[in-house]
Amino acid sequence: MDTAELHHSLSDWFDGAARDLPWRLPGRTPWGVLVSEFMLQQTPVSRVLPVWTEWMKRWPTPPDLAAAPAGDALRHWGRLGYPRRALRLHAAATAVVVRHEGEVPDRYDELLALPGVGTYTAAAVAAFAFGRRETVVDTNIRRVHARLIGGDALPAPSLTAAETRRATELLPEDEAASVRWNVAVMELGALVCTARTPACAQCPVLDRCAWVAAGRPAPTYVPKGQPWAGTDRQVRGAIMHVLRHSEHPIPRHLVHERPVDLAHGISAEFQKLYTLNAPFEQLERALNGLLADGLAEETVQGVRLPG
DNA sequence: TAACCGTGGAC
DNA sequence: TGTCCAAGGTT
Incomplete structure (x- = not known):
């Protein structure tokens, strides 16, 4: 298939549709990107924005956070949820000070070794903070690939090796283009190719979508609900x-x-x-x-x- | 590997 | 109104 055309279509769309998120602005720092990735784990952008802004003002660098008590991190995490992320971010800042002289490392394997950093976050920081060519696979990218390439309504319940392989195959060879591709696919998943009711009318690659071509079949499994009350x-x-x-x-x-x-x-x-x-x-x-x-x-x- | 881990907005 | 879901990681 002609992936070059796909790359250009999404890149052009991203030019006009991208949100001006602070961790994407020119003045961003690797630390700011790392903090945003921690906060965005399972958490919507709209709730992260104010907390991220306040956090970066209070702790502009990893040593700043590492010098604070862990309880302060938990307090200023506020109601973002999953407070262990705040604890791990604090631990990651400490590890950055101890292992990397206070600078967020730029390599995937070094990032992956930090507390609270898994395969997604390591790839995302390497790509978005340092411009590296990495296979980034998050829930948005999984869903876009499942529909666009796989013809399925939703990806499998948990990440499969085949999905990661597919993501790597789709990645542009050029480094700068790969970064753009990753962020553009994520943005498409967040703004257009959404889980519940995708806005296919606004999709820049609608004519290339295998799921649409197949008549938008329903999901083949029912997502497991997350019980809450009484837990x-x-x-x-x-x-x-x-x-x-x-x-x-x-x-x-x-x-x-x-x-x-x-x-x-x-x-x-x-x-x-x-x-x-x-x-x-x-x-x-x-x-x-x-x-x-x-x-x-x-x-x-x-x-x-x-x- | 599947269960566990918070929170609140959208529909 | 209750269900679904959001840039996952760890065990």
Whole structure:
């Protein structure tokens, strides 16, 4: 197939459609790109934007973040979700200081060795921060390839070796063109070739799409829903919410006992936790899990974010 | 490998 | 209204 034409079509489309995201602007730094990739893991751009901006102002370089307590990173992570990402980003900053003299490394294997950096993030940072030719495979790229090339409505439930092979085959040989291709396919997946209701009328490669040619068949499997209400994740999230907003350590008993008087010196942040009405065993399991994960620590005064 | 890990907006 | 989903990583 003529992939050169495909490359040009998407590149031209990207010129007019690309969003002006701050981590893409000319003044961006590799650190800014790395931070954005951590925050964007399973998290929409719109929610990342304000947190990223504030984060970069507070910690403009890896040594800045490494010098701060891990608890500060968790606090300023806010409500982005998956707070272990904040912990790992802090650990990654420390590793950058220890192993790389405070500069984000520019090689895939060095990036991959950092805490919280997997195959996607390592490839994305190498490509987008350093202009390297890398096989970038994220959920957007997987979906675009599945439709455009594979003729399927959705990619397989988990990443397959065949998908990665296909992504590598589609990558332009030229380094600069490969970077552009990666970001353009991602953008197409984010803005046009979306999961729920793709805007095919706006698609620059509609006439090349195998899925459209096949009559847009329905997905061959049903995505597994993520249960939420009543789960440990919900309880952990509620406890973390309390810890983020607490100035002082919280006595352990307050985590699993409903206070007699909520208005008497007890933060309103507790309400979210108490209204869950979680069983004692679940509260214990959630709290102990947070302590084991390093998301919280226990002192004689009580439980708090790590120092 | 599949389960686990947060959060909130869109439809 | 409840379900689905968002630039994944780790174990």
